Amino acid sequence: MGKKVTVVGAGFYGSTTAQRLAEYDIFDTVVLTDIIDGKPAGLALDMNQSRPIEGFETKVVGVTTGPNGEGYEAIEGSDVVVVTAGLPRKPGMSRMDLLEVNAKIVRQVAENIAKYAPNAVVIVVSNPVDEMTALAQIATQFPKNRVFGQAGVLDTARFTNSIAETLGVPVKSVKALTLGSHGDTMVPVPSRCTVDGKPLSDLLPAEKIEELVVRTRNGGAEVVALLKTGSAYYAPSAAAARMAKAVVEDSGEVMPVCAWVDGEYGISGVYLGVEAELGAQGIKKVVEDKLTDTELAGLKEAAEAVRAKQADVASL
Ligand SMILES: NC(=O)c1ccc[n+]([C@@H]2O[C@H](COP(=O)([O-])OP(=O)(O)OC[C@H]3O[C@@H](n4cnc5c(N)ncnc54)[C@H](O)[C@@H]3O)[C@@H](O)[C@H]2O)c1
Numbered sequence: 001m002g003k004k005v006t007v008v009g010a011g012f013y014g015s016t017t018a019q020r021l022a023e024y025d026i027f028d029t030v031v032l033t034d035i036i037d038g039k040p041a042g043l044a045l046d047m048n049q050s051r052p053i054e055g056f057e058t059k060v061v062g063v064t065t066g067p068n069g070e071g072y073e074a075i076e077g078s079d080v081v082v083v084t085a086g087l088p089r090k091p092g093m094s095r096m097d098l099l100e101v102n103a104k105i106v107r108q109v110a111e112n113i114a115k116y117a118p119n120a121v122v123i124v125v126s127n128p129v130d131e132m133t134a135l136a137q138i139a140t141q142f143p144k145n146r147v148f149g150q151a152g153v154l155d156t157a158r159f160t161n162s163i164a165e166t167l168g169v170p171v172k173s174v175k176a177l178t179l180g181s182h183g184d185t186m187v188p189v190p191s192r193c194t195v196d197g198k199p200l201s202d203l204l205p206a207e208k209i210e211e212l213v214v215r216t217r218n219g220g221a222e223v224v225a226l227l228k229t230g231s232a233y234y235a236p237s238a239a240a241a242r243m244a245k246a247v248v249e250d251s252g253e254v255m256p257v258c259a260w261v262d263g264e265y266g267i268s269g270v271y272l273g274v275e276a277e278l279g280a281q282g283i284k285k286v287v288e289d290k291l292t293d294t295e296l297a298g299l300k301e302a303a304e305a306v307r308a309k310q311a312d313v314a315s316l
């Protein structure tokens with residue numbers, strides 16, 4: 001049977017994700033939904049008209065959904081659903097300021113996914129993503145491996161880009177990693193950064209590396225401050241689309257994602273940014289690797305920070 005992916009939310013993040021997924025040309029159908037009348041259908045028509053130019057056959061279908069789940073039949077049979085529905089922050093706001101408003105949206109979306117696409121793998125991007133991922137799992141009641149969040153691929157890409165720009169080397173030569181939360185307790189991992197196989201610490205002084213770490217942690221806010229009206233979507237959509245591709249292709253690729261952690265790194269019972277192997281059932285396994293004592297302490301601190309918030313989301 002042909003592969004099908006749904007993107008919920010046809011804003012900046014959702015529409016760029018849908019276009020990237022369609023251009024991969026590995027799906028029969030990309031469904032794009034939103035609550036705004038006409039917007040998903042208009043965007044789908046526009047994307048389909050790019051098919052002869054970009055040379056892909058995937059069909060994009062745009063659907064407006066109603067407050068009681070009207071229109072959700074369109075997502076039936078989706079292999080993957082990417083949840084982008086929700087407000088973005090504006091300058092001066094933290095992602096956590098979106099908690100209550102986006103929880104209402106994500107809960108409603110997740111309940112409809114459970115009803116209409118009960119076998120789907122769910123990738124959550126709506127912010128605050130660590131908490132919205134936990135909420136989506138609670139609201140769908142899907143196994144925890146089938147619900148995970150997008151943050152680490154994006155944060156790692158930002159770290160990688162800054163390292164490449166600083167050293168004036170191709171991004172391809174840089175390997176970097178970011179774990180932890182998608183917030184103040186993000187854990188960029190310099191000990192896992194190399195350039196052409198050389199440790200980053202051989203190429204840059206500690207103060208410069210720390211500057212890049214801080215910039216990575218503030219990467220989302222840096223874009224928000226420039227855009228003023230919303231948040232980043234080109235790099236974020238590239239991240240979510242790659243994750244969805246790894247799932248449908250059952251690729252086994254290891255990526256940093258917001259996954260359910262159950263004993264790895266001595267941490268249990270929390271959705272947290274860790275490396276994981278992705279496949280048809282979502283998370284195949286969390287991959288534990290060596291961290292320095294400081295990095296491990298940072299990861300544990302992140303776990304406790306998100307655990308406290310995730311405990312509250314069920315009641316939102
Ligand atoms: N995890 C990450 O790394 C990351 C990165 C960037 C953005 N984000 C988050 O992604 C979300 C979307 O960002 P954006 O830039 O696309 O915002 P946007 O405002 O452009 O789009 C959001 C869309 O969601 C729609 N929506 C609202 N309620 C809905 C519902 N119940 N069902 C379906 N659609 C609904 C809105 O109508 C709107 O079109 C935000 O919460 C943002 O913070 C996360």
Ligand SMILES: O=C(O)C[C@H](O)C(=O)O
Nearest residue numbers: 089095219220221231232
């Ligand atoms: O920073 C934001 O609010 C959006 C997103 O989480 C990002 O990191 O770009």
